[in-house]
Amino acid sequence: MNESPSGPRGRSVSSGDDADRAVLALVTAGQLDALQELYDRYRVMAYSIAFRITTDASLAEDVVQDAFLGVWRNASRYVEARGSVKTWVLSIVHHRAVDAVRRRRPTAELPEREDIPPAALTLPDVWQEVSSNLDRAEIATALATLSDVQREAIELAYWGGLTQQEIAERTGAPLGTVKSRVRLGLLALRRALGGDEGRAESLAGDAPS
Amino acid sequence: MTCDQARDLAAGYVLGALERSEEAAVRAHLATCDQPHPEFGELGSVVPALLELDESELVEPPTALRDRIMAAAAADLAARGEQMSAAPAAPAAERAITFPDAGDRARRAERREATRASRFDWALRIAAVLAIVGIGAWGLNLQGQLDRARTFDQAVVAVVHAAGQPGAKTVILSPQKGQHGAGIAAVAADGSVVLAMQDLQATTGTQVYTAWVIVGSNAPVSLGDFDVDAGGTRGFTTKPTTAPAGATIAVTLEQNPGNTAPQGPIVSAGVAAAPPGSSG
Numbered sequence: 001m002n003e004s005p006s007g008p009r010g011r012s013v014s015s016g017d018d019a020d021r022a023v024l025a026l027v028t029a030g031q032l033d034a035l036q037e038l039y040d041r042y043r044v045m046a047y048s049i050a051f052r053i054t055t056d057a058s059l060a061e062d063v064v065q066d067a068f069l070g071v072w073r074n075a076s077r078y079v080e081a082r083g084s085v086k087t088w089v090l091s092i093v094h095h096r097a098v099d100a101v102r103r104r105r106p107t108a109e110l111p112e113r114e115d116i117p118p119a120a121l122t123l124p125d126v127w128q129e130v131s132s133n134l135d136r137a138e139i140a141t142a143l144a145t146l147s148d149v150q151r152e153a154i155e156l157a158y159w160g161g162l163t164q165q166e167i168a169e170r171t172g173a174p175l176g177t178v179k180s181r182v183r184l185g186l187l188a189l190r191r192a193l194g195g196d197e198g199r200a201e202s203l204a205g206d207a208p209s
Numbered sequence: 210m211t212c213d214q215a216r217d218l219a220a221g222y223v224l225g226a227l228e229r230s231e232e233a234a235v236r237a238h239l240a241t242c243d244q245p246h247p248e249f250g251e252l253g254s255v256v257p258a259l260l261e262l263d264e265s266e267l268v269e270p271p272t273a274l275r276d277r278i279m280a281a282a283a284a285d286l287a288a289r290g291e292q293m294s295a296a297p298a299a300p301a302a303e304r305a306i307t308f309p310d311a312g313d314r315a316r317r318a319e320r321r322e323a324t325r326a327s328r329f330d331w332a333l334r335i336a337a338v339l340a341i342v343g344i345g346a347w348g349l350n351l352q353g354q355l356d357r358a359r360t361f362d363q364a365v366v367a368v369v370h371a372a373g374q375p376g377a378k379t380v381i382l383s384p385q386k387g388q389h390g391a392g393i394a395a396v397a398a399d400g401s402v403v404l405a406m407q408d409l410q411a412t413t414g415t416q417v418y419t420a421w422v423i424v425g426s427n428a429p430v431s432l433g434d435f436d437v438d439a440g441g442t443r444g445f446t447t448k449p450t451t452a453p454a455g456a457t458i459a460v461t462l463e464q465n466p467g468n469t470a471p472q473g474p475i476v477s478a479g480v481a482a483a484p485p486g487s488s489g
Contacts (some may be wrong), residue, residue: 030286031236031370031373033369036279036366039279040309043275044267044268044270047271048262048266048267051261052266060308061274065274065277065278065281068278068282073285087260091257093262096224098225099229102229135261136261136262136264140263142258154224157221157224157225157226158224158225160255161225161226162226163226163227164221165223167226169451177218178218181225182220182226183219186224186252186255187252187257189255190255193255
C-alpha cells in the first residue's frame with residue numbers, strides 16, 4: 001500500500017538508498033572499507049539513538065559497536081524488499097540498545113549475557129516504511145496528533161525500552177489499556193504521516209479494550 | 210501461539226516492547242503461519258519514522274569508536290580467513306634480500322623457486338596482519354598509540370583495496386637483519402605500489418626512506434621517497450612501475466632524497482606474488 005509512488009508522500013527511493021545498497025553489497029563481500037563507509041554514513045544517527053535509549057555514553061558505544069559488528073557479519077541477511085539499508089542498520093542499533101538497558105534492570109526477563117551466543121544476531125524485522133523521506137518537522141507534527149497517553153506509551157516503549165507490562169506497572173494503567181494506547185498511537189501516526197490511504201480493513205475491528 | 214494472540218501483540222512487537230521471549234514466539238508464529246498478518250506491516254510502517262531524531266538530539270560519537278569497530282571487524286575477518294583455509298599460513302621464510310650484483314642470476318632463480326614453494330595465501334596473510342592490528346588496537350589506551358594504529362589501519366585498508374584489483378600482486382615486507390620495519394604492500398592495477406609500513410625508525414634531517422623495485426637482475430629502480438615520524442607507521446603509494454610476480458620490493462634508509470641508486474641499508478623487503486589462481 002505504500003509502494004505506489006503517487007501522491008506527495010508516497011515512498012520514494014532516494015539515491016541514498018541505492019548507494020547504501022551498493023555499499024552493503026561490498027560489506028557482504030567482506031570489504032572493510034565498505035563497513036567504514038557505512039559506519040561514517042550512519043554513525044551520528046546510530047550513536048544518538050543508542051545514547052538516547054541507554055543515556056550512557058560508554059554503553060552507547062558498546063551498543064553501536066555491537067550493532068555494526070552484527071551488520072558486518074550478517075549483511076547478507078538484509079532483505080531489500082523490507083526496507084532501506086538505513087532503517088535496517090538503525091533498527092539493529094535500536095534493538096541492541098533496548099537489550100542493553102533491559103539487561104541493566106533488576107526485573108529484566110533476559111538471559112544472562114553469557115547465555116547469549118555473541119555471534120547470534122536477533123535481527124529486528126524491518127517494515128516497508130511509510131515514507132523514506134520524511135523530515136523531522138513532519139514527524140513532530142504527526143506525533144503532536146497523538147493523545148498524551150498514547151505518546152507516553154510509545155515513548156516509554158520505544159525509547160525507554162520498557163515492555164508493555166512494564167509500562168502498565170509504571171503508569172498504573174491496565175495492560176489492555178496500554179496495548180490499546182500503543183496500537184492506536186501507531187495508527188494515528190500512520191494516518192498523520194499519510195500512510196493509510198486505502199487502509200486495509202484488518203485493523204478496523206480493534207477497539208480499545 | 211494463535212493468530213489472535215499474535216495480533217494482540219502486533220503493536221508491542223513492532224515497537225520492540227515485548228519481552229524477548231514473547232518476541233521470539235511471535236516471530237516463530239509469523240514464520241510458520243499460513244494466515245496473512247497485514248497488521249504487522251501496517252503498524253510497523255511508521256516505526257522507521259520514530260528513528261528520525263531531532264537535530265538537537267544528534268551526538269557525534271567519539272572518533273575512537275570507529276577504530277574499535279574496524280579493529281573488531283578486521284579481527285573477525287581474520288578469524289573467517291582462518292576458518293576457510295584448512296592449511297595454516299606458512300611462516301615468512303627468513304631470507305636475506307640483497308641488491309643484485311653481476312652473476313647472481315642463479316641465486317635469484319633459486320630464490321624464486323623458494324618463493325613459489327612457500328607461496329602463501331595472500332588473503333590470509335593480509336588478514337593475519339589485520340588481526341594483529343585489530344588485537345593491538347583493543348588494548349591501546351594512549352592517544353599516540355591509537356593514532357599510530359589508525360594510521361596503519363588506514364594504510365592497510367588502502368593495501369587491501371589495491372590487492373583486490375585485477376592483476377594485483379601482494380608483498381609481505383620483512384625487516385632485514387638488524388633493521389626495524391615491516392609491512393604489507395600491493396602492486397595495484399596501474400602499477401603503483403601501495404605500502405603500509407610500521408615499526409620504522411623516524412627519519413631525521415634530510416633522511417628519507419626510499420622504495421625500490423628490482424626485477425630480475427636489473428638495477429634497483431627508485432619508486433619514491435617518504436619520511437616517517439616518531440610513530441613509525443606510514444602509508445605510501447609509489448609512482449607506477451612494472452613489478453611482475455617475483456620482483457623484489459625493498460625499502461632503504463637514505464641520507465638524502467632523490468637517490469637513483471641505493472646508498473643506505475635495506476630496511477625491509479619482500480617479493481611480489483600473484484594471488485593464487487591468477488596468471489601472474
